[in-house]
Amino acid sequence: MKSLVFFCWIVGSLSGQQLWPVPYERLDRRPDVDPYCQALYPFCPSGDPDGRIPVMTDSDIISVFRLQTPVWEFKYGDMLGKFHIMHDAVGFGSARTGRNFTMEWYELFQLGNCTFPHERASVSAPFWCNQGAACFYEGIDDIHWKQNGTLEKIGEISGEVFNEMARWVQEDNKTGVYYETWTVKSDASANATTWFESYDCSQFVHRTYKKLLGLGAELSSQTPTYYTKIYLFSGEPVHLGNDSIFQQSSTKDLATDIKKFFHSFRSHQSFVEMIESLLEAFEKVVLEKTFYFYYNSEYWKLPMKYPYIKITFEEIPLP
Ligand SMILES: *[C@@H]1O[C@H](CO)[C@@H](O)[C@H](O)[C@H]1NC(C)=O
Ligand SMILES: *[C@@H]1O[C@H](CO)[C@@H](O)[C@H](O)[C@H]1NC(C)=O
Ligand SMILES: *[C@@H]1O[C@H](CO)[C@@H](O)[C@H](O)[C@H]1NC(C)=O
Numbered sequence: 387m388k389s390l391v392f393f394c395w396i397v398g399s400l401s402g403q404q405l406w407p408v409p410y411e412r413l414d415r416r417p418d419v420d421p422y423c424q425a426l427y428p429f430c431p432s433g434d435p436d437g438r439i440p441v442m443t444d445s446d447i448i449s450v451f452r453l454q455t456p457v458w459e460f461k462y463g464d465m466l467g468k469f470h471i472m473h474d475a476v477g478f479g480s481a482r483t484g485r486n487f488t489m490e491w492y493e494l495f496q497l498g499n500c501t502f503p504h505e506r507a508s509v510s511a512p513f514w515c516n517q518g519a520a521c522f523y524e525g526i527d528d529i530h531w532k533q534n535g536t537l538e539k540i541g542e543i544s545g546e547v548f549n550e551m552a553r554w555v556q557e558d559n560k561t562g563v564y565y566e567t568w569t570v571k572s573d574a575s576a577n578a579t580t581w582f583e584s585y586d587c588s589q590f591v592h593r594t595y596k597k598l599l600g601l602g603a604e605l606s607s608q609t610p611t612y613y614t615k616i617y618l619f620s621g622e623p624v625h626l627g628n629d630s631i632f633q634q635s636s637t638k639d640l641a642t643d644i645k646k647f648f649h650s651f652r653s654h655q656s657f658v659e660m661i662e663s664l665l666e667a668f669e670k671v672v673l674e675k676t677f678y679f680y681y682n683s684e685y686w687k688l689p690m691k692y693p694y695i696k697i698t699f700e701e702i703p704l705p
């Protein structure tokens with residue numbers, strides 16, 4: 387299987403064809419965050435400052451929980467019920483010590499900052515505060531997850547498997563650092579081409595389940611497992627380039643166009659404001675049929691197609 391994938395990659399590269407979906411780029415290490423990016427709410431306040439995960443006794447039995455809750459603004463705001471915007475996490479409980487833990491992956495500077503960039507007078511390119519990271523902390527707040535959400539035990543693993551998984555989480559957290567809100571697809575049908583995959587809290591949960599499965603765990607849910615997906619629909623994306631677009635005179639018009647596009651999507655303080663602006667901007671996208679998309683620190687032009695933008699809550703079974 388691996389050699390087949392490699393072979394296809396070679397053939398794809400030689401023929402100059404882009405492979406879809408574009409692979410999410412992993413880095414050697416997490417870059418420092420620019421001091422311009424300031425979190426309104428501190429990231430992972432109750433986690434270990436160095437991101438350490440406690441070591442379990444190899445023979446311990448660890449319960450695994452599926453956790454899901456509405457993003458709080460959707461729980462209390464007037465958007466409740468209009469969109470199922472859910473946040474996903476994984477819980478663990480040690481039989482030996484009775485201690486339990488929550489593990490999640492989310493934006494350092496909230497969703498608005500991961501979805502749209504800032505305009506800075508001193509910087510020519512749009513400026514992104516779009517890192518996301520894993521947060522591991524002691525405790526499971528049962529009420530928080532249970533009410534209007536999900537708290538379900540989906541399996542048991544050994545302490546040894548847990549420790550293996552913890553090492554993988556540290557590595558995953560160092561190499562996959564940029565949050566990606568959107569999934570970009572050719573259309574809304576079942577066999578559509580995926581141009582770009584999102585990289586968000588639910589993708590982290592899926593990666594974790596897959597890792598646990600690879601380590602021999604068996605996970606199963608009594609209820610269907612639904613996840614929030616935020617889609618863009620477009621024809622084949624066109625690669626534009628990185629920040630050098632905003633420095634070269636040859637791409638001056640493109641640079642102006644991209645900046646004009648993002649101007650109407652300025653980052654917002656609250657997620658609800660962002661969704662509202664998104665709905666306003668929807669008209670613009672429908673009219674102009676262009677979306678400038680940022681992925682792996684590069685820009686792409688999306689020739690947008692009906693139904694343009696969609697937020698869904700769809701079933702993705704456990705692996
Ligand atoms: C988004 O980033 C800006 C710029 O750093 C910051 O002022 C703002 O607080 C951030 N928003 C949130 C919700 O963290
Ligand atoms: C992941 O990286 C962030 C940002 O550096 C850090 O705050 C966090 O503690 C790390 N989490 C884990 C579980 O390593
Ligand atoms: C996690 O531990 C707390 C404190 O002991 C307890 O109240 C809660 O019910 C536990 N949650 C789960 C899902 O085990």
Ligand SMILES: *[C@@H]1O[C@H](CO)[C@@H](O)[C@H](O)[C@H]1NC(C)=O
Nearest residue numbers: 461462466529530532533534
């Ligand atoms: C659950 O949703 C209801 C509205 O349907 C809301 O009044 C209630 O506060 C929510 N509970 C929690 C714990 O978020």
Ligand SMILES: *[C@@H]1O[C@H](CO)[C@@H](O)[C@H](O)[C@H]1NC(C)=O
Nearest residue numbers: 572573574575576577578579
């Ligand atoms: C899948 O794709 C084929 C051709 O590419 C098309 O004819 C068919 O209608 C598609 N099926 C669905 C469910 O969209």
Ligand SMILES: *[C@@H]1O[C@H](CO)[C@@H](O)[C@H](O)[C@H]1NC(C)=O
Nearest residue numbers: 626627628629630631683684
């Ligand atoms: C940006 O793209 C240019 C042209 O393709 C390339 O030479 C440059 O190394 C890239 N810069 C970064 C920071 O990746």
